[in-house]
Amino acid sequence: MKRTLYADTIATGALWAIAILVVTILGAIILHFLFASVGTISLGFLFGDPSDTSVGGIGPLLWNSIYILVLTLLLTVPLGILGGIYMAEYAGQGPIPNMIRLSQELISSVPSIVVGLFGLALFVNATHWSFTALGGALALSIFNLPLMTRLTEQALRAVPRDERDGSLALGTTKWQTIRHVVLPLAVPGIVTGVILTAGRIFGEAAALLFTSGVATPPHYDYLDFSLGDPRSPWSPFHAATTLSVYIWKLNSEGLGTFVRQISDAAAAVLVIMVLLFNLGARWLGRVLQRRVTGAR
Amino acid sequence: MANSVASIERGKLDRGLTFRERIDPARRITLLAAGAVIALVLMLLVFIAFNGVQIFTASGFSFDAIFNATWNPDSTTAQSFGILPFIAGTVGVMVVAAIIATPLSVGLAIFMAEVAPDWARSVAQPAMEVFVGIPSVVWGWLGITVLVPFLRDDLHGIGFTLGFSWFAGSIVLSLMILPTITSITFDVITSIPAELRSASVALGTTRWQTIRHVVIPAGAAGIMTAIVLGMMRAAGEALAVQMVIGNRGVMPTSLADPMSTLTSEITLDVGNTVAGEPWNQVLWTMGLVLLLMSFGFVLLVRRLGRRRALG
Amino acid sequence: MSIADPPARADAPEVTRPTVAPSSLSTSAPIKLQARGLNVYYGAKRAVRDVDLDIPANAIMSFIGPSGCGKTSILRCFDRMNDLVPGARVEGTIMLNGEDINGRDILPVEVRRRVGLVFQRPNPFPMTIYDNVAYGPRRHGTSNRAALDEIVESCLGRAALWDEVKDDYRKKSGLSLSGGQQQRLCIARTLATEPDVVLMDEPCSALDPIATLKIEELMADLRARYTIVIVTHNMQQAARVSDRTAFFTMGEDRSGYLVEVGDTSEIFTNPRERLTEDYVSGRFG
Numbered sequence: 001m002k003r004t005l006y007a008d009t010i011a012t013g014a015l016w017a018i019a020i021l022v023v024t025i026l027g028a029i030i031l032h033f034l035f036a037s038v039g040t041i042s043l044g045f046l047f048g049d050p051s052d053t054s055v056g057g058i059g060p061l062l063w064n065s066i067y068i069l070v071l072t073l074l075l076t077v078p079l080g081i082l083g084g085i086y087m088a089e090y091a092g093q094g095p096i097p098n099m100i101r102l103s104q105e106l107i108s109s110v111p112s113i114v115v116g117l118f119g120l121a122l123f124v125n126a127t128h129w130s131f132t133a134l135g136g137a138l139a140l141s142i143f144n145l146p147l148m149t150r151l152t153e154q155a156l157r158a159v160p161r162d163e164r165d166g167s168l169a170l171g172t173t174k175w176q177t178i179r180h181v182v183l184p185l186a187v188p189g190i191v192t193g194v195i196l197t198a199g200r201i202f203g204e205a206a207a208l209l210f211t212s213g214v215a216t217p218p219h220y221d222y223l224d225f226s227l228g229d230p231r232s233p234w235s236p237f238h239a240a241t242t243l244s245v246y247i248w249k250l251n252s253e254g255l256g257t258f259v260r261q262i263s264d265a266a267a268a269v270l271v272i273m274v275l276l277f278n279l280g281a282r283w284l285g286r287v288l289q290r291r292v293t294g295a296r
Numbered sequence: 297m298a299n300s301v302a303s304i305e306r307g308k309l310d311r312g313l314t315f316r317e318r319i320d321p322a323r324r325i326t327l328l329a330a331g332a333v334i335a336l337v338l339m340l341l342v343f344i345a346f347n348g349v350q351i352f353t354a355s356g357f358s359f360d361a362i363f364n365a366t367w368n369p370d371s372t373t374a375q376s377f378g379i380l381p382f383i384a385g386t387v388g389v390m391v392v393a394a395i396i397a398t399p400l401s402v403g404l405a406i407f408m409a410e411v412a413p414d415w416a417r418s419v420a421q422p423a424m425e426v427f428v429g430i431p432s433v434v435w436g437w438l439g440i441t442v443l444v445p446f447l448r449d450d451l452h453g454i455g456f457t458l459g460f461s462w463f464a465g466s467i468v469l470s471l472m473i474l475p476t477i478t479s480i481t482f483d484v485i486t487s488i489p490a491e492l493r494s495a496s497v498a499l500g501t502t503r504w505q506t507i508r509h510v511v512i513p514a515g516a517a518g519i520m521t522a523i524v525l526g527m528m529r530a531a532g533e534a535l536a537v538q539m540v541i542g543n544r545g546v547m548p549t550s551l552a553d554p555m556s557t558l559t560s561e562i563t564l565d566v567g568n569t570v571a572g573e574p575w576n577q578v579l580w581t582m583g584l585v586l587l588l589m590s591f592g593f594v595l596l597v598r599r600l601g602r603r604r605a606l607g
Numbered sequence: 608m609s610i611a612d613p614p615a616r617a618d619a620p621e622v623t624r625p626t627v628a629p630s631s632l633s634t635s636a637p638i639k640l641q642a643r644g645l646n647v648y649y650g651a652k653r654a655v656r657d658v659d660l661d662i663p664a665n666a667i668m669s670f671i672g673p674s675g676c677g678k679t680s681i682l683r684c685f686d687r688m689n690d691l692v693p694g695a696r697v698e699g700t701i702m703l704n705g706e707d708i709n710g711r712d713i714l715p716v717e718v719r720r721r722v723g724l725v726f727q728r729p730n731p732f733p734m735t736i737y738d739n740v741a742y743g744p745r746r747h748g749t750s751n752r753a754a755l756d757e758i759v760e761s762c763l764g765r766a767a768l769w770d771e772v773k774d775d776y777r778k779k780s781g782l783s784l785s786g787g788q789q790q791r792l793c794i795a796r797t798l799a800t801e802p803d804v805v806l807m808d809e810p811c812s813a814l815d816p817i818a819t820l821k822i823e824e825l826m827a828d829l830r831a832r833y834t835i836v837i838v839t840h841n842m843q844q845a846a847r848v849s850d851r852t853a854f855f856t857m858g859e860d861r862s863g864y865l866v867e868v869g870d871t872s873e874i875f876t877n878p879r880e881r882l883t884e885d886y887v888s889g890r891f892g
Contacts (some may be wrong), residue, residue, distance in 0.1 A: 018407060083333070086327050086329065089326075090326060092328065107333055117583045174322070247434075248535050264441070276420065281451055489730075498726075499724065500718075
């Protein structure tokens with residue numbers, strides 16, 4: 001009896017220790033970057049151009065990260081929502097839905113560097129686009145599309161049966177029910193999921209190395225709105241090295257005296273963005289949930 | 297009416313649908329959106345496979361010339377493109393990372409599911425979400441600036457000489473896959489019926505006995521799935537590993553030695569080699585090997601009986 | 608002194624007689640379980656109010672009453688399962704063999720071993736029949752194969768399951784049994800920890816009539832060795848199996864309380880309280 005009680009106490013202690021260790025590691029990482037980047041992060045750093053001779057800035061890289069993120073979401077969210085509607089509302093069981101599920105699992109298992117290779121073959125070489133923001137966004141879309149589909153499917157499945165039956169019983173068509181009853185109720189879940197996913201897209205680098213490129217961007221003229229001109233930062237065809245890729249590149253080249261300082265600060269920016277995406281997702285999810293349930 | 301509604305809701309086979317429902321344009325459009333992923337898989341497979349076999353078909357290398365242990369791509373006298381060192385490296389970091397991460401993640405998941413008071417769970421769960429969101433390059437950068445100096449300098453005194461190494465790569469990877477294994481294990485454990493726990497507790501067993509002898513056995517298959525999915529993520533991870541592993545294309549022999557993996561080699565050299573040359577072609581072969589490996593993992597996970605590849 | 612000690616031992620304390628005998632205590636059996644001033648709260652809500660109750664040894668006591676009247680909550684006080692419900696609080700004393708089970712140096716784990724609980728729905732572990740029964744003894748330190756074999760065989764026997772499973776009980780999963788067999792397996796599993804008291808929380812509510820009958824026969828057999836408390840919503844069942852019956856109902860504040868307790872025959876034929884009469888005659892609840 002004594003021994004089993006000791007075992008219980010020891011095991012409980014060990015489990016607490018593991019939890020404290022893991023949370024401490026995370027806390028230490030966040031604090032590490034905050035301290036390491038103090039003094040470097042400034043408005044000039046966030047918005048300035050990169051430089052070989054000074055700390056410079058990360059403005060264009062941040063721009064490209066956001067640009068590719070938005071482009072990827074534009075490509076995947078609508079398609080993903082439609083796909084999710086099929087999977088949750090129409091698919092059921094059968095060979096086709098099974099094929100789709102298997103494909104989703106296969107795609108999301110593919111290492112992102114391999115997706116990068118695929119993007120290189122298709123969006124860089126086959127299309128003769130060279131390295132472009134669009135190529136990067138398309139590569140990221142490959143594994144984000146099934147993610148968005150799955151996310152929508154889950155949000156839709158979480159909507160109670162009664163809501164559907166209530167609407168169908170009024171003689172509305174299935175699509176009307178989905179469009180006006182089920183989908184609105186699923187919106188908070190979808191939005192939360194999209195933001196969390198966005199946080200991951202934002203930090204992704206491996207799939208972008210060979211698709212949107214690793215070249216240090218030139219000075220951007222943000223007033224140049226010509227979408228067809230690859231020199232315009234607004235054009236989907238501009239070479240778009242992102243912040244994450246930039247950190248990797250600085251370290252792989254090992255050049256420059258400011259590598260450490262720039263990388264610390266840039267990594268801090270990435271970590272802070274991840275935190276913001278997380279907090280944003282939680283906050284917005286809660287607000288939307290309240291609005292959706294309150295308005296009815 | 298009630299019957300037909302119920303049958304649609306349960307998503308019966310097409311047979312159960314009326315003609316109008318079958319030609320419902322919404323159904324067709326959404327099917328197209330969902331089905332696009334099948335085309336993506338096929339395209340991915342075709343493109344990678346086509347480029348991956350070029351080394352055999354276009355450059356005429358034999359199977360044995362590629363699947364051997366000597367990597368010497370830039371030698372003029374004894375050029376060799378054996379990719380086994382990278383395959384071994386990938387398996388090596390993956391296994392060691394899983395060994396390090398499994399006790400931590402499974403322990404954390406058990407903690408969150410069985411032990412933690414509400415406040416502790418409300419700290420640990422968001423922490424996991426942030427953890428999983430930390431980008432690969434950030435892990436790599438932490439590896440370079442914190443982990444490797446620590447291993448090299450601070451552990452030197454007690455007889456370890458580690459720096460950029462198999463071990464460093466495994467540590468970084470173990471932290472990266474920790475949230476993956478934790479969250480899936482957590483889901484597995486929380487889905488175990490509460491009655492089993494009550495049954496054990498009512499027999500006068502302690503919480504740990506219940507966890508050890510009821511909860512873990514009941515969740516074993518699911519926990520295995522979680523570990524396999526963690527290993528899958530580890531095998532496919534590129535930048536973080538590449539930044540700390542030392543990148544030497546030799547068969548790994550010691551945890552303290554630098555080595556390389558399929559992903560690191562692709563990361564480093566695709567940009568530095570010329571398309572059409574054997575060195576570049578063999579990188580695609582590595583990509584194909586990675587692709588097949590990850591497909592193999594998916595099938596393994598399916599065999600383990602759970603469909604959780606999406607996370 | 609620990610309540611873990613079986614009462615049959617020579618140095619077992621004399622069973623304390625209640626100083627205030629609850630009404631209508633007509634059996635002469637020693638008191639196994641005794642509740643005084645029992646109140647159960649879930650958060651701010653009081654689920655059970657001021658229950659005083661004596662449960663005699665080697666007899667079957669049934670708890671009846673409308674749903675929501677706190678029968679199960681009371682039952683779960685006797686093996687401290689309420690400890691595990693977040694926000695639950697138990698006031699009052701419960702004596703097992705004259706010792707307070709909520710006492711400072713009493714371990715809940717020991718209480719639960721002495722007081723077995725059979726649940727409403729059969730809940731065998733996903734393991735073999737053998738391992739199910741051996742689970743408790745193994746956790747409590749019995750590792751000798753021969754000893755375990757003996758325990759498993761005798762408990763399956765006592766639970767009237769042996770004849771049905773003796774050919775493949777080492778290989779067959781507990782989950783492959785029928786509902787009634789599963790419930791008897793759960794009873795065997797409970798008996799294997801050598802409890803004094805077996806609590807049963809509506810053990811037949813998920814079973815068909817034939818399986819129910821088997822469990823009822825089994826209970827009659829077990830009475831010789833154990834004290835049994837059964838919660839049931841089935842009044843015929845209470846009348847058939849139990850020696851004594853306690854009737855609970857729900858007050859205006861929606862907390863359950865004890866209306867009356869007495870010999871089963873009396874409760875069903877000649878209850879003292881009007882509420883009891885209404886209930887057993889089917890006019891209420």
